[in-house]
Amino acid sequence: MKSIITPSYAVHFNETAYDALNTHLAAANYSKVFILVDENTHEYCLAPFMAQIQGEYVFEIIEIESGEINKNIHTCTQVWEVLSELDADRKSVLINLGGGVVTDLGGFVASSYKRGIDFINVPTTLLAMVDASVGGKTGVDLGSLKNQIGFISQPKMVLVVPDFLGTLGERQLTSGFAEMLKHGLIKDRNYWNQLKSVRSFDELDAYILDSIIIKNEVVQQDPTEQSLRKILNFGHTLGHAIESHFLESKEHELLLHGEAIAAGMVLEAWLSYRLTGLLAEELEDIKATFVERYGKVSFPAQDIDAILTLLKFDKKNSHGNINFVLLQNIGEAQIDVQVPDDLLREAFAYYSE
Amino acid sequence: MKSIITPSYAVHFNETAYDALNTHLAAANYSKVFILVDENTHEYCLAPFMAQIQGEYVFEIIEIESGEINKNIHTCTQVWEVLSELDADRKSVLINLGGGVVTDLGGFVASSYKRGIDFINVPTTLLAMVDASVGGKTGVDLGSLKNQIGFISQPKMVLVVPDFLGTLGERQLTSGFAEMLKHGLIKDRNYWNQLKSVRSFDELDAYILDSIIIKNEVVQQDPTEQSLRKILNFGHTLGHAIESHFLESKEHELLLHGEAIAAGMVLEAWLSYRLTGLLAEELEDIKATFVERYGKVSFPAQDIDAILTLLKFDKKNSHGNINFVLLQNIGEAQIDVQVPDDLLREAFAYYSE
Numbered sequence: 001m002k003s004i005i006t007p008s009y010a011v012h013f014n015e016t017a018y019d020a021l022n023t024h025l026a027a028a029n030y031s032k033v034f035i036l037v038d039e040n041t042h043e044y045c046l047a048p049f050m051a052q053i054q055g056e057y058v059f060e061i062i063e064i065e066s067g068e069i070n071k072n073i074h075t076c077t078q079v080w081e082v083l084s085e086l087d088a089d090r091k092s093v094l095i096n097l098g099g100g101v102v103t104d105l106g107g108f109v110a111s112s113y114k115r116g117i118d119f120i121n122v123p124t125t126l127l128a129m130v131d132a133s134v135g136g137k138t139g140v141d142l143g144s145l146k147n148q149i150g151f152i153s154q155p156k157m158v159l160v161v162p163d164f165l166g167t168l169g170e171r172q173l174t175s176g177f178a179e180m181l182k183h184g185l186i187k188d189r190n191y192w193n194q195l196k197s198v199r200s201f202d203e204l205d206a207y208i209l210d211s212i213i214i215k216n217e218v219v220q221q222d223p224t225e226q227s228l229r230k231i232l233n234f235g236h237t238l239g240h241a242i243e244s245h246f247l248e249s250k251e252h253e254l255l256l257h258g259e260a261i262a263a264g265m266v267l268e269a270w271l272s273y274r275l276t277g278l279l280a281e282e283l284e285d286i287k288a289t290f291v292e293r294y295g296k297v298s299f300p301a302q303d304i305d306a307i308l309t310l311l312k313f314d315k316k317n318s319h320g321n322i323n324f325v326l327l328q329n330i331g332e333a334q335i336d337v338q339v340p341d342d343l344l345r346e347a348f349a350y351y352s353e
Numbered sequence: 354m355k356s357i358i359t360p361s362y363a364v365h366f367n368e369t370a371y372d373a374l375n376t377h378l379a380a381a382n383y384s385k386v387f388i389l390v391d392e393n394t395h396e397y398c399l400a401p402f403m404a405q406i407q408g409e410y411v412f413e414i415i416e417i418e419s420g421e422i423n424k425n426i427h428t429c430t431q432v433w434e435v436l437s438e439l440d441a442d443r444k445s446v447l448i449n450l451g452g453g454v455v456t457d458l459g460g461f462v463a464s465s466y467k468r469g470i471d472f473i474n475v476p477t478t479l480l481a482m483v484d485a486s487v488g489g490k491t492g493v494d495l496g497s498l499k500n501q502i503g504f505i506s507q508p509k510m511v512l513v514v515p516d517f518l519g520t521l522g523e524r525q526l527t528s529g530f531a532e533m534l535k536h537g538l539i540k541d542r543n544y545w546n547q548l549k550s551v552r553s554f555d556e557l558d559a560y561i562l563d564s565i566i567i568k569n570e571v572v573q574q575d576p577t578e579q580s581l582r583k584i585l586n587f588g589h590t591l592g593h594a595i596e597s598h599f600l601e602s603k604e605h606e607l608l609l610h611g612e613a614i615a616a617g618m619v620l621e622a623w624l625s626y627r628l629t630g631l632l633a634e635e636l637e638d639i640k641a642t643f644v645e646r647y648g649k650v651s652f653p654a655q656d657i658d659a660i661l662t663l664l665k666f667d668k669k670n671s672h673g674n675i676n677f678v679l680l681q682n683i684g685e686a687q688i689d690v691q692v693p694d695d696l697l698r699e700a701f702a703y704y705s706e
Contacts, residue, residue, distance in 0.1 A: 073426060073429075073430050076426075077426050077495075080495055080501065080502055081495065081496070084495060084496075084498060084501060087665070108465075111504060112461075112465070112492075112502050112503060112504050113501070113502065114501060115490065115492065115500075115503055115504045115505055115578075116504050116505070137468065139465075139468065142430075142433055142434065142437060143434070143437075145437060147468075148433065148437060148466070148467060149433055149465050149466065150465060150468055151464060151465050151468045151469050151504075151506075152468055152469070153504075225468075312440070
């Protein structure tokens with residue numbers, strides 16, 4: 001496969017990935033190479049990754065606990081302290097080997113350690129490959145508020161190696177697939193139709209590449225999310241609130257990110273049908289596709305109240321208004337749509353019926 | 354006086370400062386105006402500052418505890434949580450009204466809140482006016498390691514109002530004056546000679562402007578500290594280690610930043626005499642000038658050991674070597690000079706004799 005080269009960093013795929021990494025490490029003359037993992041990528045991904053590195057470098061492995069619940073400033077402080085104890089200096093590099101928690105948190109830690117050291121992202125989950133791998137968003141949660149702390153900082157390079165997907169279960173792959181479906185909905189109707197027919201996750205390579213190309217095109221045109229980039233938030237305004245609510249509530253089973261935004265996309269598709277011209281048959285297509293793959297989350301009335309309360313804290317809100325990204329049709333999104341409060345409850349009613 | 358306009362931000366002096374702020378606030382349409390203070394600037398600076406603001410805005414005051422000991426991630430987390438509770442959104446602005454702790458920490462908090470909101474620095478100490486006011490360094494300490502966490506992020510504008518110096522004691526003014534003397538040593542012999550003859554801090558305005566111009570010229574040529582900007586670290590390699598040691602040691606009285614780097618500059622002037630051609634009479638001039646204004650810090654042998662241990666953690670070190678900025682003569686600095694270990698102890702011997 002191929003590489004996507006942008007002005008600030010490069011995304012390398014599959015067999016070209018390790019070549020690019022080895023060439024970079026040989027040229028960069030890093031004082032030390034730190035690798036950030038969680039207990040899962042430590043066990044399943046680190047050995048195959050290390051086996052591909054040629055040359056002699058000083059490596060240090062830093063392990064954090066997996067899970068969104070650990071994506072916080074406390075974990076950052078622990079990693080900063082370990083870096084400091086292990087003499088990381090400005091010429092050190094941090095390789096983030098893991099899912100979105102590791103790449104988001106590791107990117108933030110690296111960019112703010114001694115005013116910024118190089119970092120390289122090696123996403124090991126489907127979600128991280130198609131979403132966190134490009135765009136440079138780094139950060140951690142503040143309490144139950146997702147990605148409240150962080151900033152835009154580009155990795156030196158991103159290595160996308162689909163082999164790592166073999167370490168994941170079906171549920172995690174399905175979660176990541178939701179972001180790919182989103183890329184179809186906001187930007188490419190053909191891609192959406194192709195993905196709908198995917199029946200096995202064994203042959204995802206080409207589709208992953210398409211997803212990254214779509215995301216990369218959007219991000220390059222609007223790196224700091226002034227306008228166009230906001231379309232990537234489709235499904236995320238309600239999806240994040242749902243995810244946060246399930247994260248902080250002790251009664252609920254944990255909802256994976258993709259599962260939360262799958263529900264968010266159905267809800268926001270309904271808003272699109274009411275407000276921005278999405279056709280009834282497109283709405284039904286979207287609902288049927290997501291319900292078939294993700295089932296339905298149950299939302300009792302008190303959960304809906306809590307979710308709508310969390311909404312106002314979403315980081316995309318400005319001046320107290322809640323701005324949504326909605327669809328004009330499948331493949332075309334519209335940003336900055338304000339939605340009346342009462343419509344939000346109707347959306348949940350449609351989702352549940 | 355006048356303003357310094359750079360590509361990314363502007364520094365406004367004295368009477369032009371409030372005009373610039375009022376014009377900016379009227380145009381920017383912020384959702385809320387947050388003002389970060391410590392208990393001292395809350396008491397002495399906030400009222401006169403607010404009195405100069407024209408127009409109706411929603412203000413929220415956030416107070417942190419003063420002192421380097423509170424310049425840490427824990428304080429950041431508290432400020433992030435207050436911002437979140439008070440519904441700060443991406444269109445909010447944070448005005449940092451205080452000394453270097455408030456402007457460094459506030460800049461870091463703002464730049465990483467929801468991936469970055471605007472911030473404005475209003476330095477109220479001499480040190481912050483001539484040092485922290487330009488250059489965009491933000492950050493906090495990690496344990497006793499100064500500025501270990503942070504990054505370069507530019508404020509929207511910097512307002513330098515020397516009136517605030519009336520709220521400071523002689524000791525704090527003298528501390529800030531050390532950074533001005535440094536600007537003379539590294540870049541401008543005439544300025545050094547002028548400052549030596551300053552006998553009263555009542556008429557510092559013109560000198561403050563000169564200092565900011567010198568620092569700004571350096572920073573504009575090398576914003577990310579690849580080479581030239583390093584000259585601003587003269588006196589700081591040993592100075593920071595001394596400051597950190599006194600901060601974490603319970604037996605010592607607290608040393609102000611300028612007091613620590615005054616000692617650091619004498620020590621590094623001696624290294625310059627031995628390694629980079631500083632003349633003996635220049636060395637004596639530097640030592641006499643600093644000892645007259647700052648006295649001598651007492652360094653028992655065990656303190657020197659501890660300080661040299663801290664040195665290797667200084668964030669400017671790379672690959673385990675300790676790079677110094679030294680003087681070729683008064684007004685001209687040389688970067689990346691490696692100093693043999695044994696010379697460091699000799700420098701302390703010279704300082705104490």
